[in-house]
Amino acid sequence: MKTDRTEPGPDAYLSADHAGFRKHVRDLLHGVVSPHADEWESAHRIARDGWLALGESGLLSLEHDGADFLRSAIFLEELGRLGYGGIRASVAVHAYMAVSYLHLFGTQEQQERYLPAARQGQLIAALALTEDTAGSDLRRLSTRATPVDGGGYRLTGEKLYVANGSQADFLITLATTRETQDNGGLAGASLLAVDVNASGVSSTPEPMLGWHSADICRVRFTDVAVPADRLVGRRDKALLHLVRALDFERLVAGLLAVGGVRHCLGLLKDFVREHQVKGAPLGTHQAVRHRIADLESSYDLVRHYGYRAAWLHSQGRLDTHTASVLKLQATELAVTAAQTCLQFHGARGYAADAAAARLYRDAMAGPIAAGASELLRDLVYETA
Ligand SMILES: Cc1cc2nc3c(=O)[nH]c(=O)nc-3n(C[C@H](O)[C@H](O)[C@H](O)COP(=O)(O)OP(=O)(O)OC[C@H]3O[C@@H](n4cnc5c(N)ncnc54)[C@H](O)[C@@H]3O)c2cc1C
Structure with missing residues (x-):
């Protein structure tokens, strides 16, 4: 017997409701993304209107955990099925990879500051971990967030290959916070939420072979003042x-x-x-x-x-x-x-x-x- 495997139906993990949800997601993506995909590829970024339309559709607000994560899995699979690696990377970095740090480890105040607007596509998120000498081995990071008297940090360093790099409103980044000269690798590192309109944050496009719509950039932090309440999770415990x-x-x-x-x-x-x-x-x-x-x-x-x-x-x-x-x-x-x-x-x-x-x-x-x-x-x- 031949089944239509291009329309995956219920199986061990998915119910009939999930099949209806899949159709809903597919229709939304075909309405909101497909007509603009080539234009976004040429522009090397998703248009701001596109982010807002994605937010309005509800596709940026799916659950990160619990039983409803299966809806996210369907969304991610369908996003992949559009056939544009850059678009899917850009959306997933924003809606899942970057904001997951706030979901998992953010304070209530941080979650209230960033998450509702991110879900609406009004604020765009990026994740800036990689450096020239710290990719697979993040222990070699050299970006430093030096604690300052009275609270907060001065952040200096350079991050590479940051998706959504030129249009992000905030970045989740990784920096050494240990006060000794030896940076201590990840044992002395922390995660920070950085607003890109802070003085000293700049980005330069880093065109790649593919993923054209992902807006990949090099991001520099030059003596950026980061308030104490932007520390995400525990200080020195990024690992x-x-x-x-x-x-x-x-x-x-x-x-x-x-x-x-x-x-x-x-x-x-x-x-x-x-x-x-x-x-x-x-x-x-x-x-x-x-x-x-x-x-x-x-x-x-x-x-x-x-x-x-x-x-x-x-x-x-x-x-x-x-x-x-x-x-x-x-x-x-x-x-x-x-x-x-x-x-x-x-x-x-x-x-x-x-x-x-x-x-x-x-x-x-x-x-x-x-x-x-x-x-x-x-x-x-x-x-x-
Ligand atoms: C299109 C694209 C988008 C990206 N977006 C982001 C982003 O949004 N934010 C961000 O922070 N980073 C991003 N990155 C960076 C990405 O996470 C790193 O490229 C990745 O972690 C690998 O680090 P690296 O490129 O420095 O390679 P390196 O760590 O220098 O490794 C070079 C190569 O060595 C090999 N290698 C690595 N480890 C081993 C090992 N243990 N044994 C044998 N061989 C090994 C692998 O083939 C690897 O490709 C992006 C990268 C790409 C290509």
């Missing part, structure tokens, strides 16, 4: 917070990639059904069919694992192993799928403005951003 938040980030990145694979396979299958080689559609050749069958098989496995991971998170039981396996497998599958999609499109897929070329460029960022595959393999090995 404790990062362990939890980074697992959530990997879950989100994995679910986005699952959706991205589905989009890519859809494009590929439509093409091989139509495109003729040697007087027959490309998809009639066994070499092509078997390659796609392998990708479809891997997609099924990863998608199910993704929902298992989402369900574990909804139960408060997401672990580093599960989050790492999902992010590793989903983003690497997205690369293989995108490479195959481009290959079977031939030269027309390699044209700079081809959808297949965009999917390939975008997919290549997946195994680097939010934790390089090699780091995740280390974590999987250590936790297996």
Whole structure:
């Protein structure tokens, strides 16, 4: 019996209500994002109106935990299925990865200051952790937030590859707060919420191979005055917070990639059904069919694992192993799928403005951003 797997229905983790919710999300995304996606790619950012429309649609207000997180999982998968890596990264960094630090560790005052406006798309969030010498190994960070007499910090340093970097209204960042000269790695680091209109914050676009709409920037902090009440979580204890938040980030990145694979396979299958080689559609050749069958098989496995991971998170039981396996497998599958999609499109897929070329460029960022595959393999090995 053939089932329509492009319209995933209820399964072990999803109810019939979730199917209705999926349709609702898909309709909203097709109304609010799809008509503008190419324009945002060219502009290298989501338009401010787009953020407001996303906020108004309710798509930036979905739950981060509990049973309703499965709705977020559906949203993230559907966002991935739009086929624009930059848009999905930008939205997910804003609505999940950056604000998760406030959800998890923020004070009530911080949550009231930032979250309602972020959910409405009125304030845009970014997450600024990475530095030139501190990517996979955040212990080597050199951004410093020096405590000042009377409370607060003076923040100085430079962060790289910050999505939403030029249009963010606030950033969650990581800096050394330990007062000794030796920065002590993450043992002496803290998380801070920084308003970008503070004097001394500046950003410069850092154009990337793909993820064009993600507004990737270099962000500089030059002697920025950060009030004491912008410390997020416990001072000098960022490591404790990062362990939890980074697992959530990997879950989100994995679910986005699952959706991205589905989009890519859809494009590929439509093409091989139509495109003729040697007087027959490309998809009639066994070499092509078997390659796609392998990708479809891997997609099924990863998608199910993704929902298992989402369900574990909804139960408060997401672990580093599960989050790492999902992010590793989903983003690497997205690369293989995108490479195959481009290959079977031939030269027309390699044209700079081809959808297949965009999917390939975008997919290549997946195994680097939010934790390089090699780091995740280390974590999987250590936790297996
Ligand atoms: C498109 C994009 C968007 C991003 N957005 C953000 C953002 O919004 N905010 C933010 O803070 N950061 C962001 N990043 C940065 C991202 O988190 C880092 O790129 C990532 O953590 C890896 O760090 P790195 O690039 O410095 O690589 P490095 O840590 O220097 O590693 C280089 C390479 O070495 C290999 N490697 C790493 N660890 C190991 C290991 N243990 N064993 C063997 N090989 C290893 C990997 O192949 C890795 O790619 C973004 C990156 C990209 C590409």
